[in-house]
Amino acid sequence: MRYLIDAIIRHGPMVKEFRLAPEGGAPLPPWQPGAHVELEFISRAGASHRNAYSMVGEEGGMLRIAVQREEGGRGGSRVLHDEFESGMTLEVSPPLDAFKLHVGRTRTVLIAGGIGITPMLPMARALDAAGASYRLHYLARDAERLVLADDWTKFNPERVQTHVTATQGRPDLAGLIGPWEEGCELHACGPSLLLEAIRAAATAQGWPQQHVRFESFGARAHDEDGPLQVVLRQTGMTLDVAPGKSILDAMIEADVFVSYECKRGECGNCYAGVVSGEPLHRDVCLNAQQRAMGMTPCVSWARGPLLELDL
Template sequence: MKLIVRQIVAHGEAVRELRLQRADGAALPAWSAGAHIKLALPLAAQGPVERRYSLVGAPGDTSTYRIAVLREPLGKGSAWLHENVSEGDAIEVDGPYTSFSPRAGAGRALLIAGGIGVTPLVSIAHALASQGVPCRCHYLVSERARAVLLAELETIGAVDVNLHVSGEQGGRADLGAILGPYSAGDVVYACGPAPMLAALRASAAALGWPAASVVIESFGARSNAQDEALTVHLAQSELTLSVAPGTTILDALIAADVFVAWDCKRGECGNCFTQVSEGIPIHRDVCLTPVQQQVGMCTCVSWAGGGRLVLDL
């Protein structure tokens, strides 16, 4: 469906909030806490490229879809939305979809947001508060100006919001101290950059949290300024691809019409797991076990060192 950008709200220099509505003002499809929409952006010559953004606000508002877009240094989609979209423009939107949502639990609910990872947690906070679930939100940012949507979180009366600014508080937050020991029924919902989520999972495991009680969604570009161009050889199909930094290996495979399963494109689901025959993977997923990472990689987010990679495809 085509939606109109009715309003653009700036949250500092790096974040733009787009408020999308139907051209005729009719109601949008209903959505639930943690939902996201897919935007089709004209980034490639071969056709639109899909990018996913979480819906912000209280679930049930079908008048407007709100998304907050952080401009990432190596993020082509976020750069395009910052540079090319104006109020009144139309954007092709699909969804909403829900893969990150509140779960029933008799214990406490912890929300841990890293930077722009706060976006899906706002709707989850609304949902938990409406259900009377005791909820505490820890919002982790490098500087106070990056705490976008903090004021909105603080209006949700039943949610205890704790802001941690690493630049003011002597370093990064102690995730183990935030989590504390596990009690039956406790659930933690976390969204943020992959390194934060990996550290959170490690801390949770050390404190005895069951994996099923740690619900995560990752955010942020996985590219790194030090990434080298890759030559990716596909052993079974005898095809060789050149993949430039800023383009994922998965997108290069799709563009070359190579069949590969995928879903989240965030390194969370493991559907794009591919065995590695040669090369040195740089793992940036948050779903594979150490054993799985020894033999393969998630092509949607991970990269490789040395400039060459051979995949069993």
């Protein structure tokens, strides 16, 4: 469906909020806290982009999303920041509920890293409305990255705690999460390294995996990644995969039959056994035993030059 950009609001040096109105005055579709939409657009240079963004909320019949400008990645966020203005249109998917809120009977812990605050805001509003016990922890490198302050400062101050790592140091994640007890739920959104640390801290305190839910963002490619030759044992195919391209995308382009869903290393649906090679795990869903035997090719890489998968 086409949406009109009604307004663009800057939040700090790196984030712009887009307020989008369905064309023709149509109402916004129903959605749940944690949902995201996918935007389709074309750059001035003719490159096609499809980017997913969490729904921050609604305002006057308009959908709110926040886009952080990323210098790396495939350039979609830069195109939105640099080339799109109020009055232009975007193709927007229906809301997708891949990161659902589970309200804890005892307490609910929300942890956001940087722009990861976006899905946490509607979650916190829903918890407020339900009278549930919760705590929102908002982590950022510096104060100017604590964006969307007009939203989270409306909550009871006792429910929200900010952590600026440049001045306060790294927070005690174990202390923020607390020990597991029946009726607790944990939701976290942020860069993969933060989520990996959160998962380790939660596991150490006895949290069952099914009560810890993640949504990640940011590029998984690292500067030191080298080219890979990926051998698929069952199909007999060999794929040359360049850094910056996911192994999963290379398999999809080669018409390899492979199961996948989130493509963000969160669901484990694309899990593949490793026959040989040294994986560099960048997922946020596999446990140590699973990592010892396989990997998620949607986000993970390997020390080159050769990786053999049981596919």
